[in-house]
Amino acid sequence: MMSKSPVWHPFTQHAVQPEAIPIARGEGAWLEAADGRRIFDAISSWWVITHGHRHPPIVQAIKAQADKLDQVIFAGFTHEPAEQLARRLVAITPPELEYVFFSDSGSTSVEVALKMALGFWRHRGEHRARILALQGAYHGDTIGGMSVGERGVFNAPYDPLLFAVDRIPFPERGREQVTFDALDAACTAGGVAALIVEPLILGAGGMLIYPPAVLAEMKRICERHDVLFIADEVMTGWGRTGTRFACEQAGIAPDIACYSKGLTGGSLPLAVTLCRGDIFDAHYSPDRTRTFFHSSSYTANPIACAAALANLEVWDNEPVMQRIDALAALQTRKLDRFRTDGRFENVRQLGTIAALDVVAGDAGYMANIGPSLHEAFRARNLLVRPLGNTIYLMPPYCSTEADLDLVYDAIDGIVAGLA
Numbered sequence: 001m002m003s004k005s006p007v008w009h010p011f012t013q014h015a016v017q018p019e020a021i022p023i024a025r026g027e028g029a030w031l032e033a034a035d036g037r038r039i040f041d042a043i044s045s046w047w048v049i050t051h052g053h054r055h056p057p058i059v060q061a062i063k064a065q066a067d068k069l070d071q072v073i074f075a076g077f078t079h080e081p082a083e084q085l086a087r088r089l090v091a092i093t094p095p096e097l098e099y100v101f102f103s104d105s106g107s108t109s110v111e112v113a114l115k116m117a118l119g120f121w122r123h124r125g126e127h128r129a130r131i132l133a134l135q136g137a138y139h140g141d142t143i144g145g146m147s148v149g150e151r152g153v154f155n156a157p158y159d160p161l162l163f164a165v166d167r168i169p170f171p172e173r174g175r176e177q178v179t180f181d182a183l184d185a186a187c188t189a190g191g192v193a194a195l196i197v198e199p200l201i202l203g204a205g206g207m208l209i210y211p212p213a214v215l216a217e218m219k220r221i222c223e224r225h226d227v228l229f230i231a232d233e234v235m236t237g238w239g240r241t242g243t244r245f246a247c248e249q250a251g252i253a254p255d256i257a258c259y260s261k262g263l264t265g266g267s268l269p270l271a272v273t274l275c276r277g278d279i280f281d282a283h284y285s286p287d288r289t290r291t292f293f294h295s296s297s298y299t300a301n302p303i304a305c306a307a308a309l310a311n312l313e314v315w316d317n318e319p320v321m322q323r324i325d326a327l328a329a330l331q332t333r334k335l336d337r338f339r340t341d342g343r344f345e346n347v348r349q350l351g352t353i354a355a356l357d358v359v360a361g362d363a364g365y366m367a368n369i370g371p372s373l374h375e376a377f378r379a380r381n382l383l384v385r386p387l388g389n390t391i392y393l394m395p396p397y398c399s400t401e402a403d404l405d406l407v408y409d410a411i412d413g414i415v416a417g418l419a
């Protein structure tokens with residue numbers, strides 16, 4: 001018998017959740033447990049794996065970079081992988097986005113975005129310090145990320161540390177005007193630095209989808225009021241929603257954009273915050289107090305940057321968009337059987353992401369049904385982690401029809417077993 005593990009796991013209630021499964025290997029869309037069990041990774045290991053685990057060109061790039069330069073301070077020094085990556089990112093994103101700031105996680109990329117927005121207005125001499133955010137949003141678990149995210153059970157104990165934001169109602173279908181009016185009113189009230197949104201889909205908030213035209217209209221309203229528009233593409237980026245970035249579907253260029261998760265194909269932690277030229281310029285001054293005072297020890301780690309560069313090459317050299325289209329089409333077909341099934345509601349899809357709600361006595365993230373669903377999938381060697389009564393699939397792009405059949409059959413069987 002091994003002694004009790006000292007590890008404290010994320011988003012895990014150790015008092016009621018079963019022991020963590022030791023994973024020894026990963027390949028493609030599958031994980032292999034230490035005891036040899038194979039587990040289908042239907043949520044891409046928390047939304048990060050895009051092409052598959054250990055995608056060969058990315059693994060190679062990591063090995064090659066580890067042999068050259070592991071880490072170097074990024075203030076006063078730079079390196080080829082970061083320089084190249086920044087150039088490539090600027091080339092594939094809207095022309096308005098001219099500068100790239102590196103960090104280590106989605107949460108920190110959001111912190112950087114918020115700090116850029118407040119710094120911009122302060123250095124321009126305008127008093128704008130309020131942030132607008134969508135109801136139900138999730139932007140990470142650091143203090144700033146929690147502040148702009150939905151308040152609730154996740155962050156209640158930390159509430160005294162969180163700053164106030166103006167909350168804009170989620171654009172419910174048929175009630176989009178309510179969102180537009182609220183956004184316009186909040187902007188008109190003045191003092192607003194920025195609006196932060198998850199474009200097209202609220203992820204952790206329950207896979208809630210809204211159309212590109214609504215995203216475009218929110219951007220137009222912000223423009224009218226000179227309010228900076230921050231797109232948190234941490235989850236939506238890198239093909240998840242059917243296009244490389246979700247904002248492409250709305251034909252908009254954000255003023256600030258955050259990318260992480262799939263940036264390295266899911267291999268290593270890395271994040272970037274891209275911004276408009278004038279946001280950089282507002283900090284550019286002989287006055288050193290205008291420096292952008294943000295850093296983390298591992299800013300632009302060379303190995304992580306090499307992995308991200310390799311990911312961009314995969315996008316150039318492999319039929320990534322075709323794989324995404326094929327996976328999206330599969331999801332559409334597989335969801336079909338549940339569209340008229342009374343046990344489910346809100347059957348929905350955006351690109352490679354499929355979601356449906358189990359009709360249950362209670363809904364929302366703390367729905368009692370959540371943990372039982374999770375365990376039932378786990379017993380079938382499927383990594384599916386429902387958000388309360390919302391079951392969603394966000395598999396790697398290399399997943400096959402047979403892989404998906406395993407999950408869709410399990411959904412059917414497990415929910416039948418709950419009745």
Ligand SMILES: *Cc1c(COP(=O)(O)O)cnc(C)c1O
Nearest residue numbers: 105106107138139140203234235
């Ligand atoms: C996951 C996520 C984050 C936080 O990213 P981490 O890498 O977990 O810190 C922020 N915003 C969105 C939309 C996310 O999905």
